[in-house]
Amino acid sequence: MQVEAEGDRLTGEEITSNCIALLVDGHETTSSLMSGLFLAATAHPEYCREVVADETFAAGFDEEVLGLNGPSKITARAAVGDTEVFGVPVAAGPRLALLQASANRDPEVFESPEEFRP
Numbered sequence: 001m002q003v004e005a006e007g008d009r010l011t012g013e014e015i016t017s018n019c020i021a022l023l024v025d026g027h028e029t030t031s032s033l034m035s036g037l038f039l040a041a042t043a044h045p046e047y048c049r050e051v052v053a054d055e056t057f058a059a060g061f062d063e064e065v066l067g068l069n070g071p072s073k074i075t076a077r078a079a080v081g082d083t084e085v086f087g088v089p090v091a092a093g094p095r096l097a098l099l100q101a102s103a104n105r106d107p108e109v110f111e112s113p114e115e116f117r118p
Helices: 012-043 045-053 057-069 100-105
Strands: 075-078 083-085 088-090 095-098
Touching: 012 045, 012 057, 045 057, 057 100
Parallel strands: none
Antiparallel strands: 075 095, 083 088
16 A cells, blocks of 8 residues: 555555455455356256266366356446447546456357356
8 A cells, every 4th residue: 555656656546446356356256156156066967967077077167157157247447548339439537337247148259158058
């Protein structure tokens, strides 16, 4: 909190943002991912048997959980300059809510994006 670089120090908002990031990144995402893995395991015991039989299958299982029920659902960002996203103008400054949970559910990119298929 007392760090200084070339005469600049963190603002109160920057310190708060960093503390929130530490809490979320260090705790919330881990507990959410573990919950997602448990839910997927109970909903799809057939894939759990495959993980037990062949531990290399676990990576695909984890990937699928992250894609369908990842721990980070939403984040906030601010555009540093005026821009456009998919034809929609975005002004610099105001914070935008970005729904990360929708990223892996685009049917134009993923075949059966709502189906659990490790």
